[in-house]
Amino acid sequence: xxxxxxxxxxxxxxxxxxxxxxxxxxxxxxxxxxxxxxxxxxxxxxxxxxxxxxxxxxxxxxxxxxxxxxxxxxxxxxxxxxxxxxxxxxxxxxxxxxxxxxxxxxxxx
Amino acid sequence: xxxxxxxxxxxxxxxxxxxxxxxxxxxxxxxxxxxxxxxxxxxxxxxxxxxxxxxxxxxxxxxxxxxxxxxxxxxxxxxxxxxxxxxxxxxxxxxxxxxxxxxxxxxxxxxxxx
Numbered sequence: 001x002x003x004x005x006x007x008x009x010x011x012x013x014x015x016x017x018x019x020x021x022x023x024x025x026x027x028x029x030x031x032x033x034x035x036x037x038x039x040x041x042x043x044x045x046x047x048x049x050x051x052x053x054x055x056x057x058x059x060x061x062x063x064x065x066x067x068x069x070x071x072x073x074x075x076x077x078x079x080x081x082x083x084x085x086x087x088x089x090x091x092x093x094x095x096x097x098x099x100x101x102x103x104x105x106x107x108x109x
Numbered sequence: 110x111x112x113x114x115x116x117x118x119x120x121x122x123x124x125x126x127x128x129x130x131x132x133x134x135x136x137x138x139x140x141x142x143x144x145x146x147x148x149x150x151x152x153x154x155x156x157x158x159x160x161x162x163x164x165x166x167x168x169x170x171x172x173x174x175x176x177x178x179x180x181x182x183x184x185x186x187x188x189x190x191x192x193x194x195x196x197x198x199x200x201x202x203x204x205x206x207x208x209x210x211x212x213x214x215x216x217x218x219x220x221x222x223x
Contacts, residue, residue, distance in 0.1 A: 032209040043113070043200050043214025044152070087151070091209035095140060095157030095165055102151055 004088045004100040011106050018075045020103050022088030025069050032091040033064060033071045037084045038102070044087060048073070075105075083107045111135065113215035115201050121221045122191055130186040130218045134203030141184050142202040142212065143176055152200065158184065159207075191222045 005023040012018045024033065032051050036044035048055060050062040050071070061074040075082060085102040114133040122128050134141050143155040154168040158178045169175070173191075178184040188195055198217040204210035 030209070034209075034211055036212070041216070043202070043216050044212070045214065046211040049209075049211060089212075091207075093208065095142065095159055095208050096154055096167060097142070097157075097208055097212070098154055099144070099152040 003098050004090050006086075006088055006100055006103045008101060009104045009106070011108060012078055013108050014079055015077050018078050018082075018105060018107075020073045020075075020086055020088075020105070021070055022073070022100075023070050024088070024090045027068050027090055028092065030091070030093060031068075033062070033068075034089045034091065035060070035062065035071075035073045036087045036089065038087065039084050047086075078105075078107045080107050080109060113201055113203055113213050115199075115215035115218050117218060118216065119219045119221075121223060124193060124222055125190055127187065127189045128191055128220065130188075130199050130201075130220070132184045132186070132201030132203075132215060134182065134184070134201070135205075135213055136182075138203035138205050138213070139181070140204045140206065140208075140210065141178055142204075143184070143186050144200045144202065145170075145197045146200055146217070147197045155186070155199075188220075191220075193222050196220055196222045 034049040035047045038044040048062045052064045055062045063072045087102040116131045139160045141158040144152040156176045157165040173189045176186045200217040202212040202214040
């Protein structure tokens with residue numbers, strides 16, 4: 001099963017907007033895209049989910065273009081506490097959900 | 110409300126011993142997943158339970174690993190004759206529906222095999 005592909009790491013500064021893009025070329029019709037955030041010594045936690053176009057909640061936005069082969073997580077005005085690993089997960093018609101390596105975001109003061 | 114609970118949070122065992130890791134999912138969640146995360150690595154799929162269906166065991170790395178889910182709720186992951194390479198954090202997650210339903214993770218069990 002093909003994984004999603006993300007940059008291994010990104011650096012940013014406090015107050016900036018951060019965009020993390022995930023590639024999922026083999027996405028199927030029924031697949032949703034879900035993003036998770038993981039802090040050290042904790043399990044991943046749900047951030048946002050979408051199918052197409054744009055979804056926004058209180059912490060992030062998710063942009064999925066018409067072909068749905070990629071998605072971009074946007075974190076507005078990051079703070080030091082946003083330093084974490086971010087995973088993009090493609091849903092499917094089976095429960096064998098394969099996580100990619102994730103993107104380690106380092107926010108600097 | 111209560112989230113996914115895993116116990117123990119830490120387990121140190123000697124090589125060759127058997128260990129059991131427990132997961133209490135969120136009440137009412139029909140799907141349950143086990144993942145393994147080695148230090149600094151991503152999440153490795155182990156096994157998936159959905160309702161009363163046969164589990165997808167295709168991610169279990171060897172026949173020393175097994176898992177069961179009793180009564181559609183609590184799950185136990187058992188590792189027999191532990192090896193040093195089994196050292197990792199074992200994460201459990203549950204969800205209310207199919208594979209597109211968001212996963213709710215516990216904080217994992219950190220297993221160290223000496």
